[in-house]
Amino acid sequence: MKDLHFVQKLNDLYPLDLSTAKVSLFGAGHIHQTWLAITDSSSYIIQKFNSKVFQNPGLIAHNHQLLIDHLAFDELDFDFPLPIPNLKGRTLCLLDGEYYRILPFVPGICLQEIQAPEQAYLAAKAFSSLIATASSLDVNLFQEVIPDFHNLSMRYHQFEIALKKTSLSLHGELEKIVVFYQSQHDLVNQYQSWTKLLPKRITHNDTKINNLIFSADLTKVEAIIDLDTMMPGYVFNDFGDLVRTVACNLDENSLDFDSLKVIVDKYQALYEGFLEGSIDTLTKDEIASLHFGGEMMIYIMGLRFLTDYLNGNIYYQIKYENQNYDRAKNQMYLLKSLQQLGFNKQ
Structure with a gap:
């Protein structure tokens, strides 16, 4: 317990008994440092908040408090584990210059990739x-915790600046990849058109499969987790990120470029499930925008990887020098595969 001195300090700040808790590092998250605390009666997640990634934790705490106070939890078919308020009613504690929080622990299985289309659904x-349930909340009260997170116009502008300033020689395959991303600029035009037309909703904004907890038999979603990016957004972003990370056969770090493709039955399962959960809430225009979302989210991530490569790999962590280049190439192949299926032209 020498290195877990903060646990006793937290025990004094919360209406919980952590005095005899068994605490151990938990999960494989890359942002916050996380521990599992097991007591005789309950289990909790303790997190040391990474304020380097989220530089204004107060905005996240603000949004979480709005959800705690106003979200109709009884309308959800799954748990939605938000931070537990401390004795002062706050969801974050400042200890020794670091922010901590405690959340309920939800047992189950986190998948890194789905095993069947039913799980995609x-x-x-x-x-x-979740979008449908949160639609009754006033979106204007929520803060944008990461400004312009999915702003395709801004990301393309950053790409253009990187092209002008890069010290790399744009020739050979790199030139072809750059030309491909430039040739897809119509997606920026579509993005601008849709954002003028659609309402903003409270969305998750990071809809990867490992941000869900499934039941042991994988037949039910037990919880949605990683709620720090809950903020105003467009529904096509949440659907699009599911397409990008769930409907593909290989992940964004794969080097098997010629094998990369969108799996049709996974895509269709995502589309059917997304409509099933929100059909009574979404407008006709929002439903029509969903197919654009898949292309848009693959494109924006490819742009971001390529921009970072051109800038000298200053944002994304890499394991080798050309990894962001390979990621951009990976997303290029995935975007081509999705466009060949023609969903966005329907």
């Missing part, structure tokens, strides 16, 4: 039903 239904 369940995932999409859960994320979209």
Whole structure:
């Protein structure tokens, strides 16, 4: 317990008994440092908040408090584990210059990739039903915790600046990849058109499969987790990120470029599940925008990887020098595969 001195300090700040808790590092998250605390009666997640990634934790605490106070939790078919308020009613504690928080622990299984289209359906239904349930909240009260997170116009502008300033020689395959991303500029035009037309909703904004907890038999979503990016957004972003990370056969770090493709039955399961969870809430225009979302989210991530490579790999962590280049190439192949299926032209 020498290195877990903060646990006793937290025990004094919360209406919980952590004095005899068994505490151990938990999970494989890359942002916050996380521990599992097991007591005789309950289990909790303790997190040391990474304020380097989220530089204004107060905005996240603000949004979480709005959800705690106003979200109709009884309308959800799954748990939604928000931070537990401390004795002062706050969801963050400042200890020794670091922010900490405690959340309920939800047992179950976190998948890194789905094993069947049925799980894609369940995932999409859960994320979209969250949007539907949160639609009764005043979106204008929520803060944008990461400004312009999915702003395709801004990301393309950053790409253009990187092209002008890069010290790399744009020739050979790199030139072809740059030209491909430039040739997709119509997606920026579509983005601008949709954002003028659609309402903003409270969305998750990070709808990866490992942000869900499934039941042991994988037949039910037990919880949606990693709620720090809950903020105003567009529904096509949440659907699109599901397409990018769930409907593909290989992940964004794969080097098997010629094998990269969108799996049709996974895509269709995502679409059906997303509509099932929110059909009574979404407008006709929002439903029509969903297919654009898949292309848009693959494109924006490819742009971001390529921009970072051109800038000298200053944002994304890499394991080798050309990894962001390879990620951009990976997303290029995935975007081509999705466009060949023609969903966005329907």
